[in-house]
Amino acid sequence: MLGRAASGIGALSCRVLAPTPADLVVAYQARGMQGVLTGADRHGPDAEHPRFWRRDDGVHVDLGHVDEISRFAVVARSSGGTLVVTTATGARIDLDLPDDGRSVALTGHVVLGCLVLRAEGRSVTGTLRDATEAYGYDDVTWASPDRPLSPSHPHPHEGNL
Amino acid sequence: MRGANVALTREVPGLEQVVVGISWDPSTDPALADNLRLAAILCSGDGVARSAEDLVYFNQLVSSDRSVAVADAASEVDVEQIEVDLPAVPAEVGRIAFILHVNEGSPKRRALNQLRSCVVQVSDGSSGDVLVRSVDLTDDLSNESALVIGELYRHRDDWKFRVVGQGHASGLVGLARQFELPL
Numbered sequence: 244m245l246g247r248a249a250s251g252i253g254a255l256s257c258r259v260l261a262p263t264p265a266d267l268v269v270a271y272q273a274r275g276m277q278g279v280l281t282g283a284d285r286h287g288p289d290a291e292h293p294r295f296w297r298r299d300d301g302v303h304v305d306l307g308h309v310d311e312i313s314r315f316a317v318v319a320r321s322s323g324g325t326l327v328v329t330t331a332t333g334a335r336i337d338l339d340l341p342d343d344g345r346s347v348a349l350t351g352h353v354v355l356g357c358l359v360l361r362a363e364g365r366s367v368t369g370t371l372r373d374a375t376e377a378y379g380y381d382d383v384t385w386a387s388p389d390r391p392l393s394p395s396h397p398h399p400h401e402g403n404l
Numbered sequence: 405m406r407g408a409n410v411a412l413t414r415e416v417p418g419l420e421q422v423v424v425g426i427s428w429d430p431s432t433d434p435a436l437a438d439n440l441r442l443a444a445i446l447c448s449g450d451g452v453a454r455s456a457e458d459l460v461y462f463n464q465l466v467s468s469d470r471s472v473a474v475a476d477a478a479s480e481v482d483v484e485q486i487e488v489d490l491p492a493v494p495a496e497v498g499r500i501a502f503i504l505h506v507n508e509g510s511p512k513r514r515a516l517n518q519l520r521s522c523v524v525q526v527s528d529g530s531s532g533d534v535l536v537r538s539v540d541l542t543d544d545l546s547n548e549s550a551l552v553i554g555e556l557y558r559h560r561d562d563w564k565f566r567v568v569g570q571g572h573a574s575g576l577v578g579l580a581r582q583f584e585l586p587l
Binding site: 291306 | 439462464511575580587
């Protein structure tokens with residue numbers, strides 16, 4: 244658990260050290276909205292106010308707006324390797340990833356301003372939607388079981404109304 | 405001006421509530437405005453913080469002794485404010501530094517020199533009278549991400565305020581290290 248002081252400074256960064264490329268996905272709840280940041284996205288919930296974001300080096304959580312964040316889960320698809328989680332204030336966690344397949348590697352909850360991280364290390368079968376819904380992210384709109392829509396994306400049927 | 409000292413409690417005998425506010429040009433880049441934060445660090449006269457609870461900012465709104473707090477609502481002039489209850493400040497706290505910094509957790513990297521103006525103002529929390537108003541502090545900034553805008557400090561039996569305007573490129577984390585704030 245990070246204290247209130249460290250929980251609001253800089254970014255929480257997640258990157259994979261592995262011999263083969265790995266995918267990182269973040270399911271999140273922020274500003275009362277749920278969303279899933281996949282490899283196809285750079286920002287979540289939206290580009291104007293990105294609280295979860297991706298660069299080539301991994302995915303990042305903007306702790307400078309931790310007051311808008313309720314929780315998140317980091318999902319990895321990898322062939323082994325290590326998920327390295329770091330903060331701007333120097334904290335670091337290394338988590339082993341399973342040899343094959345998808346796993347929910349890490350969850351984070353903001354409790355009274357403190358960021359509580361938990362190593363999950365749970366392999367999951369099925370689709371990305373199955374994996375995130377198992378952790379309570381069941382208010383996400385999906386174009387397909389592995390392709391979520393951004394929370395700021397209009398509902399697919401809105402145009403027909 | 406920078407370095408100017410004002411003996412607050414000598415100028416206003418009986419002064420107890422002080423409000424330190426910061427204002428900037430409203431036409432500032434929205435991505436910068438979204439990531440600007442005002443913070444305070446309580447420390448000894450030598451500039452050493454006692455614990456992580458000596459950082460007062462958006463995620464820790466009040467110091468553990470309740471003497472320093474982020475204000476609920478800023479005034480028409482100030483965008484962000486921090487209030488200090490002078491009699492409640494513990495004796496071992498000799499200095500309170502006020503810091504404007506850019507949130508470095510955002511992918512939209514900005515620096516303080518993108519501010520068009522930045523002025524610190526110190527007011528009497530009871531009467532609202534302005535006691536100190538700085539010049540524009542952005543003049544000498546380059547790529548700094550944190551700025552010590554001023555400090556409230558004890559001098560004998562008085563509280564004084566000094567406008568500092570010292571920029572730092574290492575952000576709030578670097579300043580926290582400078583004040584030996586354990587994070």
